[in-house]
Amino acid sequence: MSLNTATNRRLITTKATLWFLVGAALVIAAVRYALGLGRTTALTDTTPWGMWIGFDVLSGVALGAGGFVLAATVYVFGRERYHGVVRAAVLTAFLGYIGVILGLVVDLGRPWNLWAIFISQNLHSPLFEVATCVVLYTTVLALEFAPVGLERFSWAQPIVRGLKKAVVPLVILGIALSTLHQSSLGSLFLLTEARMHPLWYSPLQTPLFLISAVALGLAMVTLEGMITSWLYKREGEWSLFKGLTRAATFVLPIYLVIRLVDLGVRGSLGYAVDGSWFAVLFWTELAMCVFIPVLLLTLPRTRGRNWAIGWSALLMVSGFILHRANVGGISHMAVTGEAYVPALTELVISMGLVSGLALVFLFFIEKLNVWEEPPAEADKFDRIAFDPVNQHYIGAPWFGGGQRAAVALIAGAVVGLIMVEAQVAERSVNQPSPVEAPRNVLLTRTADIAGPGHVFELASLGTGGATAAAAELQRGLLIDSGGAGRYVLFEHGAHQDSLGGQQSCVLCHHRNVPLDLATSCSHCHTDMYEPNDTFSHAGHETALGGRESCAKCHLESDAAKTRIAAKACDDCHRPAAGTRVKASPDARIGVAPGYVDAMHGLCLDCHRQQDATLAENAYLGQCATCHRHGFDDKEELIRWSREVARAGGAGDGTKAMNR
Amino acid sequence: MSSFAILTDVTRCTGCEECVLACKSLNETGDRDAPRKWQGKATDLSSTRWTTIAHTEDRHVRVHCRHCLEPACAAACPVKALHTTEEGVVAYDPSICLGCRYCMMACPFSMTRYEWESANPRVRKCILCYDKMKAGEIKEPGCTAACPEKATIFGERDALLVEANRRIKDRPDLYLDHVWGEHEVGGTSVLYISDVDLASAGWPADLTNDGVPHLADKVLETVPTTFAGVGLAMAGIHWVIGRRNKLAAEAAAAHAAAEAENTVDTPEDEEQS
Numbered sequence: 029m030s031l032n033t034a035t036n037r038r039l040i041t042t043k044a045t046l047w048f049l050v051g052a053a054l055v056i057a058a059v060r061y062a063l064g065l066g067r068t069t070a071l072t073d074t075t076p077w078g079m080w081i082g083f084d085v086l087s088g089v090a091l092g093a094g095g096f097v098l099a100a101t102v103y104v105f106g107r108e109r110y111h112g113v114v115r116a117a118v119l120t121a122f123l124g125y126i127g128v129i130l131g132l133v134v135d136l137g138r139p140w141n142l143w144a145i146f147i148s149q150n151l152h153s154p155l156f157e158v159a160t161c162v163v164l165y166t167t168v169l170a171l172e173f174a175p176v177g178l179e180r181f182s183w184a185q186p187i188v189r190g191l192k193k194a195v196v197p198l199v200i201l202g203i204a205l206s207t208l209h210q211s212s213l214g215s216l217f218l219l220t221e222a223r224m225h226p227l228w229y230s231p232l233q234t235p236l237f238l239i240s241a242v243a244l245g246l247a248m249v250t251l252e253g254m255i256t257s258w259l260y261k262r263e264g265e266w267s268l269f270k271g272l273t274r275a276a277t278f279v280l281p282i283y284l285v286i287r288l289v290d291l292g293v294r295g296s297l298g299y300a301v302d303g304s305w306f307a308v309l310f311w312t313e314l315a316m317c318v319f320i321p322v323l324l325l326t327l328p329r330t331r332g333r334n335w336a337i338g339w340s341a342l343l344m345v346s347g348f349i350l351h352r353a354n355v356g357g358i359s360h361m362a363v364t365g366e367a368y369v370p371a372l373t374e375l376v377i378s379m380g381l382v383s384g385l386a387l388v389f390l391f392f393i394e395k396l397n398v399w400e401e402p403p404a405e406a407d408k409f410d411r412i413a414f415d416p417v418n419q420h421y422i423g424a425p426w427f428g429g430g431q432r433a434a435v436a437l438i439a440g441a442v443v444g445l446i447m448v449e450a451q452v453a454e455r456s457v458n459q460p461s462p463v464e465a466p467r468n469v470l471l472t473r474t475a476d477i478a479g480p481g482h483v484f485e486l487a488s489l490g491t492g493g494a495t496a497a498a499a500e501l502q503r504g505l506l507i508d509s510g511g512a513g514r515y516v517l518f519e520h521g522a523h524q525d526s527l528g529g530q531q532s533c534v535l536c537h538h539r540n541v542p543l544d545l546a547t548s549c550s551h552c553h554t555d556m557y558e559p560n561d562t563f564s565h566a567g568h569e570t571a572l573g574g575r576e577s578c579a580k581c582h583l584e585s586d587a588a589k590t591r592i593a594a595k596a597c598d599d600c601h602r603p604a605a606g607t608r609v610k611a612s613p614d615a616r617i618g619v620a621p622g623y624v625d626a627m628h629g630l631c632l633d634c635h636r637q638q639d640a641t642l643a644e645n646a647y648l649g650q651c652a653t654c655h656r657h658g659f660d661d662k663e664e665l666i667r668w669s670r671e672v673a674r675a676g677g678a679g680d681g682t683k684a685m686n687r
Numbered sequence: 688m689s690s691f692a693i694l695t696d697v698t699r700c701t702g703c704e705e706c707v708l709a710c711k712s713l714n715e716t717g718d719r720d721a722p723r724k725w726q727g728k729a730t731d732l733s734s735t736r737w738t739t740i741a742h743t744e745d746r747h748v749r750v751h752c753r754h755c756l757e758p759a760c761a762a763a764c765p766v767k768a769l770h771t772t773e774e775g776v777v778a779y780d781p782s783i784c785l786g787c788r789y790c791m792m793a794c795p796f797s798m799t800r801y802e803w804e805s806a807n808p809r810v811r812k813c814i815l816c817y818d819k820m821k822a823g824e825i826k827e828p829g830c831t832a833a834c835p836e837k838a839t840i841f842g843e844r845d846a847l848l849v850e851a852n853r854r855i856k857d858r859p860d861l862y863l864d865h866v867w868g869e870h871e872v873g874g875t876s877v878l879y880i881s882d883v884d885l886a887s888a889g890w891p892a893d894l895t896n897d898g899v900p901h902l903a904d905k906v907l908e909t910v911p912t913t914f915a916g917v918g919l920a921m922a923g924i925h926w927v928i929g930r931r932n933k934l935a936a937e938a939a940a941a942h943a944a945a946e947a948e949n950t951v952d953t954p955e956d957e958e959q960s
Contacts, residue, residue, distance in 0.1 A: 137786020
C-alpha cells in the first residue's frame with residue numbers, strides 16, 4: 029500500500045515536528061540519566077511524582093483503553109460493523125502501553141533494578157499488580173496485532189493462521205487483564221489518601237477508573253481515527269465514530285452518578301461548592317468529561333453532526349487526561365501546599381515520547397494494512413538523478429523524508445540541550461544556609477563543682493523541676509553560631525535582670541539599625557575584640573587550694589612550670605551533659621587573640637611576603653597602607669613596621685603598638 | 688529483643704539536637720545539610736537529615752520515620768525494598784529499589800526523602816539504625832543513646848507503652864492522656880507523650896486508627912476473582928452472541944433459500960399455468 033506521503037504537506041510538516049520533539053527528548057533523557065532527577069526535573073521531596081507519572085503513565089494506560097473496548101465490541105459482542113477500526117485501536121493501545129513502559133523507565137530512579145520484580149514481588153502493592161498486568165497485556169496486544177505485520181510474509185502464514193484462530197481467547201485474556209490494571213491504576217491512589225484533595229480521593233477509585241477508561245477508550249479511537257484521516261486526507265469512518273461516541277453517552281452518566289453519590293455519601297460534596305480553585309477545577313473536569321459531550325451527542329440539534337462528534341471526542345479525551353492528572357498530582361497541591369509546575373525538560377520528554385510513538389504509528393499505517401480500506405493511491409512521482417535524454421547527472425533527490433527527519437532531529441537535539449542546560453543551572457543552586465532565628469530555651473546556671481565558673485544547662489519542663497529549684501530556671505536563647513547545629517547559649521533572663529528588667533529591652537532591641545533585630549554582643553562587650561587572658565591563674569589557685577595546689581595542674585615536678593607543660597583545660601573542664609559551652613578539645617590557649625592580633629596574623633604575614641617580591645617601592649607591608657589615618661608621622665610608621673617585621677611575631681607587634 | 692521501638696517524651700526534650708548530630712555522624716550523612724532551593728528550611732528532614740526537631744513556640748518535637756506497624760510505604764513498594772523486619776522496623780534494601788517513589792507518595796506522615804542529586808538515587812529515612820544494631824555494632828539507635836535528657840528512649844514497644852502510661856498516670860497535671868502512635872494508622876513503633884497536642888507537630892488530627900493499606904489490600908484480594916469472573920463472563924457472552932448470530936444466519940439462509948426457491952418456482956408456475 030502506498031499513501032500520498034511524498035507530496036502531502038500536512039504529513040511532512042507533522043512528521044518534521046514529531047522528529048524535532050524526539051530529538052529534543054533524546055538529549056534531555058540522556059542528561060537526565062547522567063545527572064539524576066533532581067537537576068533535570070521540577071520534582072521535590074514534597075512532589076515526588078510529576079508529569080511523567082501523571083501524564084505519561086496514567087493517561088497512556090487510559091488512552092490505550094480503546095484496544096480492549098473495541099476488541100470486546102467486535103470479538104465478544106459480535107458487532108462486526110466496527111471491524112474496520114479494530115486494528116487501529118489495537119495498534120494505538122499497543123503503542124500506548126509501550127509509551128507507558130518507556131515513560132516509567134524515564135521516571136524510575138533506578139530502572140536498572142527492574143529485574144528485581146522477578147525475584148521479589150509484593151502482592152500487596154497496587155503498583156506491582158499494575159506493572160504485571162501492563163507487561164502481560166502489552167504482550168497480548170503484540171500477539172493481537174502480529175498478524176497485521178506478518179501477513180505479507182509467506183513463511184509466517186502458519187503463525188498468522190494460528191494467531192487468527194487464537195484471537196478470541198487472546199481478546200478475552202486482554203479484557204480480563206485490562207479490567208484489572210485499568211482499575212488498579214485507581215487503586216494506586218487508595219494508599220495516598222493523606223495527600224489528596226477530598227474531591228479526587230474516593231474509596232471507589234478502582235471502579236471509577238475502570239468505567240472512565242471504557243468511555244475514554246471509545247473517545248480515543250474516535251479521535252485517533254479523525255486525526256489520521258485528516259492527516260492522510262481520506263474520508264474518516266464517521267458512521268462508526270458516531271456509534272462509538274453514542275456508546276460513550278451511556279457509560280458517562282454511570283460514571284457521573286457513582287462519582288457524585290460517593291462524594292455525597294462521604295460528605296465531601298461541600299468542597300465542590302466552596303468557591304476554591306479546586307472546586308472550579310472539579311466542575312471544569314466534569315464539564316469536559318461528561319456534561320458537554322453528553323449534551324452535544326444527545327441534543328437533537330447537534331447529534332450526528334461530524335463537528336459535534338469530533339469536539340465531544342476531543343473534550344472527553346482531554347477531560348479524562350485532566351482527571352488522571354488531578355488524581356495523580358494536581359489535587360495533591362491542595363494538601364501539600366507546594367505548587368508543582370513541570371519543568372520544560374519534563375514537558376519535552378513527555379511530548380517527545382508521544383511524538384516517537386506517533387511516528388511509529390504513522391510508519392505502521394503507511395507500511396501495513398491497518399485500515400481495511402486504504403485511501404486511493406495518490407499521484408506520485410520520484411525526482412530523478414539523471415537526465416532521461418542525455419543521461420547527465422542533474423543532482424540526487426537528496427532532501428527526501430530521511431533527510432528531513434535527520435535535520436529536524438538534530439535541530440530538536442540542539443534545542444533540547446539548551447533547555448536542559450537552563451534547567452540544570454536553575455536547579456543546581458543550593459539556597460544559602462539561612463541563619464536560624466534564636467530559639468527560646470530554659471536553662472539553669474549552677475556553680476561548677478570542678479572549678480571556678482558556671483555550668484549552663486538546658487532544662488526542660490520534665491526534668492527542670494527535679495534537678496534545679498524552679499527559681500533558678502531562667503529564659504535563655506540559643507543563638508545560631510554559623511549553622512551545622514552549633515549554638516551560643518545566651519542568658520537572656522540574666523541580661524534582662526542586670527540591665528534593669530522590663531525597662532531595659534530597648535538597650536539591646538529597637539536601636540533602629542536597618543535589618544538588625546538586636547544589637548550585637550560587641551556593642552556592650554567592647555572588650556571582646558581585645559586581647560585578654562581567658563585563663564585566670566590566680567582564680568584557679570584560690571579555687572584549688574592556694575600554694576599547695578600547683579601539682580594539680582603542673583603534673584611534672586621537674587619540668588618548667590609553663591603553660592605548655594601544664595594540663596589541658598578540658599582535662600578538668602569536661603563537657604557536662606547538656607552543656608553547649610564546651611572547652612575545645614585541644615584547648616591549651618591561654619591568651620585569646622584579640623581582633624587586632626587575629627587580623628595581623630592572617631593579613632600581615634601575606635602582605636609581608638608580597639612585599640619581599642616587590643623590591644622597589646615596598647608598600648604592602650607598611651602600616652599606612654591600611655591605617656591611613658592612624659599615624660601622623662609617616663617616618664615613625666615605617667620605622668615601626670620594620671620593627672614589627674624584624675621581631676617577626678604578631679604578639680610582639682601588639683606590644684609595639686600598645687607602646 | 689522482640690521489637691524495636693522509641694518513646695519520645697516531648698516534655699523532656701530541650702531541643703538540643705544531639706540526636707540529629709548523632710544520627711548524622713552514625714549514618715555518615717555529612718556535617719552540613721545543603722538545602723535545595725525548593726526546600727523550606729535547612730533543618731527540615733532531607734536525604735542527609737533523617738531526624739530533626741520541629742521547634743514550635745516553646746516545645747521541641749522530634750521528627751523521624753514512625754515505623755508504622757502496617758506501613759503504607761512497604762505496602763506500596765512493588766519489590767519489597769521497603770519492608771517490615773521481625774522487630775517491627777521498616778527497613779530498606781537499596782539493591783532492589785526501583786526508585787518509583789510510590790513509598791513517598793503513600794507515607795501518611797511524609798517522612799521519606801530522596802537523593803535527588805544522585806544519578807543512582809536511594810530513598811532515605813530513619814531505619815532505627817537497624818543495620819548497625821543487627822551487626823552488633825551498637826546496642827541502641829544513635830539518637831536515643833545521644834539524648835542527654837533521656838527524652839527519647841529505646842526499648843520494646845510493649846514496655847515503652849507501659850512506661851508511657853506510667854508517666855501519664857504519675858503526672859496527670861503535666862501530660863495529656865494520650866500516647867501518640869499507640870493506635871494511629873494501626874499503631875506505630877515510634878511513640879510520643881506530650882503536654883500539648885501534637886496535631887501541629889506531625890500527628891494530623893484526622894488520622895484514623897485503620898492501617899493505611901487496608902482498603903487497597905481488600906481491593907487486591909478481589910483480583911483473582913475479577914480476573915476469572917471477567918474472563919468467564921466474556922467467554923459466555925461471546926458464546927451466546929456467537930450462537931445467536933449463527934442461528935440467525937442459518938435462519939436467514941434457510942429463509943433466503945426458501946425465497947429463492949419461491950422466486951425461481953413462481954415464473955415456472957406462471958409459465959406452466
